[in-house]
Amino acid sequence: MGKVHGVAIADVLTSLKTVAECVRDIQKERTEQTRLQESARVEVERIHAMRDVLLDYLDRSFDERRDNFQQLFERLDSAIAGDNVQLAAAVLDSVVKLADSSPFKALQDVAAARAALGEKGKEWQF
Numbered sequence: 001m002g003k004v005h006g007v008a009i010a011d012v013l014t015s016l017k018t019v020a021e022c023v024r025d026i027q028k029e030r031t032e033q034t035r036l037q038e039s040a041r042v043e044v045e046r047i048h049a050m051r052d053v054l055l056d057y058l059d060r061s062f063d064e065r066r067d068n069f070q071q072l073f074e075r076l077d078s079a080i081a082g083d084n085v086q087l088a089a090a091v092l093d094s095v096v097k098l099a100d101s102s103p104f105k106a107l108q109d110v111a112a113a114r115a116a117l118g119e120k121g122k123e124w125q126f
Helices: 009-081 085-100 103-117
Strands: none
Touching (some): 009 085
16 A cells, blocks of 8 residues: 555554544443443332332331230220239230331341242242
C-alpha cells in the first residue's frame, strides 16, 4: 500500500480498526451499565415489595398478639375475681408462653417453607 501525505495507509487502517474497537467497547460498556441499572431497579422494587409484606405481617401479627394478651388478661381477671387459683395459674402459663413466642419465628418458618417449595428437583407427596 502507498502513502498519503507521508502517512502509510496501513497505519491509517490500523488506527481506524483501533478506534472502531474502542467504539464497540464503549457501546458494550454502555449496554452493560444499562443492564446493571435495570437489574438494580428490579432488585430495589423486590426489596420494597418484601418490605411491604414484612411490615404488613408484623402489623397483623402484633395486632393479633395484642388481642391474645388482652383476652388472656381478661380471663386472668375473671379467674382472680372467682378465686380460681388453677385457672389463674393456667392463664398465667399461657401469658408466659405467648410472651416467649416471637412473630419473627413464625416468619422464619414461612420463609423456610417457601425456600423448600422453591427447590428444584424436589418431589412433594401429599
